[in-house]
Amino acid sequence: MAKHHTIEKTRIHNTEATTNSFAxxxxxxxxxxxxxxxxxxxxxxxxxxxxxxxxxxxxxxxLGVEITGLVNATSHKNINYQSHHVTYLLPxxxxxxxxxxxxxxxxxxxxxQLQGWxxxxxxxxxTYNDVVGSTAGAxxxxxxxxxxxxxxxxxxxxxxxxxxxxxxxxxxxxxxEQFDSLPQSKKDDIDFFVWAGCCMHKELNxxxxxxxxxxxxxxxxxxxxxxxxxxxxxxxxxQVLTGGAQKVLELVGAVFRHKDDKKGQQxxxxxxxxxxxxxxxxxxxxxxxxxxxxxxxxxxxTSTNIKYNVYWxxxxxxxxxxxxxxxxxxxxxxxxxxxxxxNPTANILDLGPIHMKVISHLNHIINDIDLILAPDxxxxxxxxxxxxxxxxxxxxxxxxxxxDRKTYPHFPQLLVTFFQGALDTWI
Numbered sequence: 001m002a003k004h005h006t007i008e009k010t011r012i013h014n015t016e017a018t019t020n021s022f023a024x025x026x027x028x029x030x031x032x033x034x035x036x037x038x039x040x041x042x043x044x045x046x047x048x049x050x051x052x053x054x055x056x057x058x059x060x061x062x063l064g065v066e067i068t069g070l071v072n073a074t075s076h077k078n079i080n081y082q083s084h085h086v087t088y089l090l091p092x093x094x095x096x097x098x099x100x101x102x103x104x105x106x107x108x109x110x111x112x113q114l115q116g117w118x119x120x121x122x123x124x125x126x127t128y129n130d131v132v133g134s135t136a137g138a139x140x141x142x143x144x145x146x147x148x149x150x151x152x153x154x155x156x157x158x159x160x161x162x163x164x165x166x167x168x169x170x171x172x173x174x175x176x177e178q179f180d181s182l183p184q185s186k187k188d189d190i191d192f193f194v195w196a197g198c199c200m201h202k203e204l205n206x207x208x209x210x211x212x213x214x215x216x217x218x219x220x221x222x223x224x225x226x227x228x229x230x231x232x233x234x235x236x237x238x239q240v241l242t243g244g245a246q247k248v249l250e251l252v253g254a255v256f257r258h259k260d261d262k263k264g265q266q267x268x269x270x271x272x273x274x275x276x277x278x279x280x281x282x283x284x285x286x287x288x289x290x291x292x293x294x295x296x297x298x299x300x301x302t303s304t305n306i307k308y309n310v311y312w313x314x315x316x317x318x319x320x321x322x323x324x325x326x327x328x329x330x331x332x333x334x335x336x337x338x339x340x341x342x343n344p345t346a347n348i349l350d351l352g353p354i355h356m357k358v359i360s361h362l363n364h365i366i367n368d369i370d371l372i373l374a375p376d377x378x379x380x381x382x383x384x385x386x387x388x389x390x391x392x393x394x395x396x397x398x399x400x401x402x403x404d405r406k407t408y409p410h411f412p413q414l415l416v417t418f419f420q421g422a423l424d425t426w427i
Contacts, residue, residue, distance in 0.1 A: 022060060024056075079104050080106070080107060080112075081102060081105070082102065082103050082113055082116045083099075084099070084100035084102070084103075085097055085100055086098055100120050100121075101123070103116050103119065110159075110161035110165055113158070114162055114166060117166065118169075121144045121145075122141055125140075125141040125144070142173040144173075145169050146173050146190055148170060149193060150193055150194035151166060151193075151194075151196075152196045152197075152348060153195070153197065153198065154198045154201040155197045155198070155201045155202060155205055156201075160195075167193055170193065174190055196348045196349065199337075199338075199341045199348070199351065200341075202426075203338060204292075205425055206422040206425040206426050207295055207330075207422065209426075210418035210419060210420075210421040211245070211246055211294075211322075211326060245319050245325075246294060248319055249323075250294075253283065253293075256269045257282070257283040266282070266283065269282075269283060270282060292330060292338065295326050295330030296391075298323045298324075298326040298327035298330060299327045317408065318410065320401075321408050321410055322418075324398050324401060324414075325414045325418040326418065327394050327395075328395070328398055328415060329422060331382075331383065331389045331390060331394060332365065332372070332382050333384060336387060337358055340354055340384070341354065355426070357384065357385075359423065361384050362422060362423040363423065365382070366419050366423065369412055369415055372415065373399075373402050373415075375403070377399065
C-alpha cells in the first residue's frame with residue numbers, strides 16, 4: 001500500500017511538473033515548437049526581437065508556468081557571427097535582397113570576414129552546379145566577385161579593410177579570366193565598384209566628432225595615471241577619456257536605464273516623472289549604445305530636473321553647456337537627418353544631395369550662431385528641412401538657459417565648436 005502511494009505521488013508530481021513547466025530547449029537545442037513560436041511572434045504579431053524574452057516571460061508568469069531555456073543576451077558574447085546578404089537586379093529592373101548565409105568566426109578580422117564571403121559563394125555555386133549544373137551548365141565561382149558592383153558597410157576600420165580586400169579578390173579573379181584581352185568598355189564595367197557607408201553610423205560619428213572638441217571628466221584611476229608615472233601613461237590616460245557631458249550621460253544611464261533591468265532605478269524614474277510631469281519618461285538606452293541615445297539623453301536632461309539626481313556631474317557649468325550643445329545638435333541635425341534617410345525605397349547612391357544639404361546647413365549655423373541663440377529662433381530656419389523639433393521642450397529650455405550669459409558665458413563658443421567638429425567629421 002505504501003509503495004502504491006509513493007508511485008501515485010510521484011506520478012502526480014511529474015504530471016504537475018510537466019503541466020506547470022515549458023521547455024524551450026531539449027538537450028541544449030531549441031525545439032521546433034519554440035522556434036515556430038518565436039517566428040510567429042516576430043513575423044506575424046510584430047513583436048520586436050529585443051522584446052521576445054520579456055514577452056515570453058510575461059505570458060508564462062500570467063499562466064503560472066515555469067519556463068526553462070530562455071535565451072541569455074550574453075550567451076554569444078565571445079562568438080563572432082557574420083551575416084551575408086546580396087542585393088541584385090531582377091529581369092524586370094527591380095532590386096531584390098537575398099540572405100546568403102550566416103557563419104560564426106574565430107575572430108572579427110577583415111581577412112576572416114573575406115574568407116567567410118568566399119566560403120558562402122563557394123557553397124552556393126557548388127550547390128547550384130550539383131543540382132542543375134549538368135542541364136543548365138556549370139557556373140564558375142570566380143564570376144561572383146567580378147559581378148559585384150559595390151559593398152555597403154559601417155565606418156569601422158575593419159569594414160574599410162574588408163572592402164579593400166574584396167576589391168583585391170575581385171581584381172584577382174578578373175586576371176584569372178583573361179581580363180586584359182577584353183575591350184576597354186567591358187573592363188570599365190567589370191572594374192566598377194562602389195563602397196557606401198551606413199548613414200546611421202556616419203551621423204553617430206559626426207556627433208562623436210562634435211563631442212570630441214569638449215572637455216574631459218576623469219575617474220580616480222585616470223587622475224592618478226595622468227598626475228604620476230611616465231609621459232606615455234599620462235597620454236594613455238587622456239586618450240581613453242570621454243568628454244564631460246558624455247561621461248555624465250553614461251553615468252546617468254547606468255542608474256536610470258541599466259542594461260540589466262533587475263538593477264538601476266528605471267522604474268523609480270518613470271514613476272517620479274509621472275508624478276512631477278503628469279506622464280512617464282523612459283531614459284534613453286545609453287547602456288546599449290543605441291543611435292542618437294546620448295543626444296536624446298541630453299535633450300531629456302535639458303528639459304527635466306534630473307540633474308539634481310546626479311548632483312556632482314551636473315554641478316560643473318561647463319558640463320551643462322556641453323549638454324546644451326549636444327542637445328541642440330540633436331534637434332537641428334540628428335533627428336531631421338535620420339528621419340530623412342529612414343526611407344525603405346531610397347537608394348544610398350542617391351543620397352548625395354541630402355549630405356550636401358547637411359554640410360551646407362552646418363556651415364550656415366556656424367557662420368551665424370544667433371540663428372540658435374536669438375529669442376525669436378524657430379525650427380523653420382534651424383532644423384535641417386524646416387520641420388518641427390523632435391523635442392521642442394528641450395530646445396526652448398536651451399533658449400531660456402542661453403539668455404543667462406553670466407551663468408553660461410561659454411555656451412555660444414561651445415556650440416560653434418561642437419558644430420564645427422561635426423562638420424569636420426561629415427567632410
